[in-house]
Amino acid sequence: MADITKTPTRIDMTMAAIRQRIESAPGAKLPSIRRLAELQGVFKSTIVEAYDRLVAEGEVNVKPGSGFFAAARVRPFMLAESGPQPRRAIDHMWITRQSMAVNDPSLKPGCGWLPDDWLPGDVLRRIMRRVTREDTMNFTAYGTPQGFLPLRDQLARRLNERNIAADPGALLLTDSATRALDIVCRFLLQPGDTVLIDDPCYFNFQSTLQAQRVNVVGIPYTPQGPDLDRFAHACVEHRPKLYLTMPVLHNPTGTNMSIGTAHRLLKLAETHNVVLVEDSVYADLEAQPSTGLAALDGLERVILIGSFSKTLTGALRCGYIAARGDWIEGLTDLALATSFGTSDLAAQITYRLLVDGSYRHHLESLRTRLARNTAITLEHLDRLDFTLWQHPQGGMFVWAQLPAGLDSGEVAQRAIEHNLVLAPGDAFSLSRTASRYLRFNVTQCGNRRVFDVLARVMQD
Missing domain, CATH: 3.40.640.10 (Type I PLP-dependent aspartate aminotransferase-like (Major domain))
Incomplete structure (x- = not known):
């Protein structure tokens, strides 16, 4: 058998040529050994060896009496490759990935969920114990x-x-x-x-x-x-x-x-x-x-x-x-x-x-805290010269525009170097027309460091 560590050999080059045919026409019939030897200008033994290896790798199928066929491979679906191809900083999966990767739970104003200390952990544990009994x-x-x-x-x-x-x-x-x-x-x-x-x-x-x-x-x-x-x-x-x-x-x-x-x-x-x-x-x-x-x-x-x-x-x-x-x-x-x-x-x-009644009491407390944190967040954003798109009507989100000349994707990229997760506007925009906006989760804006780091990266 030929030494496969030698690069490139005639067999390697023949396999590469066959792979090109497979890529261009999955499932199609491939040339016979004799015909491919003529096309490649090699001995038939080289074609036999190439086909044998590709069959072993699952790239070629053999049908007795019919010849060799390209494997009908289905290319895996890659979500990141579907639709528009934005910069990785504003990929619509970027915020989720970064929010789950950053270890400091206090620096995630771009995530879409409540901090752990806002959740009714003790109540959940009590209810779980009751239910399991x-x-x-x-x-x-x-x-x-x-x-x-x-x-x-x-x-x-x-x-x-x-x-x-x-x-x-x-x-x-x-x-x-x-x-x-x-x-x-x-x-x-x-x-x-x-x-x-x-x-x-x-x-x-x-x-x-x-x-x-x-x-x-x-x-x-x-x-x-x-x-x-x-x-x-x-x-x-x-x-x-x-x-x-x-x-x-x-x-x-x-x-x-x-x-x-x-x-x-x-x-x-x-x-x-x-x-x-x-x-x-x-x-x-x-x-x-x-x-x-x-x-x-x-x-x-x-x-x-x-x-x-x-x-x-x-x-x-x-x-x-x-x-x-x-x-x-x-x-x-x-x-x-x-x-x-x-x-x-x-x-x-x-x-x-x-x-x-646990859920009702939890919501009552939650709404009060949301209103308080929204007011604090708006004060910080005003000091940093952000412009509100509209005053929020409740909930946890504020949609705000950066000062002129700043791009939210670039700001978010710099912020992640400081373990601060922001939510750049174009991640939310199919047309990529929100490059100056950031979404803030007010429940995640209680730590003053959020705005200290934000001010720093806005000036970089």
């Missing part, structure tokens, strides 16, 4: 197809308090809002369909939709909600199947869609046969509930998704889908096919937190 606790069996019924019943009650007409049968439990969105997309979309999103919007919407292999079109977002003229134009030009939005405590801007905009949006969606998906993960942070799309629509054209990850803990994975009755069965089948249901343990713990 109950004889009715399910430790071993799969849950019911739509999820733990008592929790669905409680969720229906809570949704009705927000004027969203839902019953337990119209609810499907999931392990997160992201999982809920994934199920909805699998149910309603095919690769190549078009989905409209806000610009800017929660960056993970882009990631989830790109993983579905759909066409994503951004609609400029205003202080009142989506630009309806642009929405109508996009409906005519692209014939979208879905519009994904967050009308209550919008991420990243912290604003609410106006009632007038919501009414006109629903009429446009009906005219153009577009399904609206409303993400309500931050809605519980409002002191006075706002009217979202699902409340106005009655779950006819709107699908509502939500979770408790942002208000209770990211470790207790519990989300839900609320949709019209004739869609729930199909959504449930997809959930079973792709994850075989949800955790009864997480659902039962969440249920206990809701019914014993």
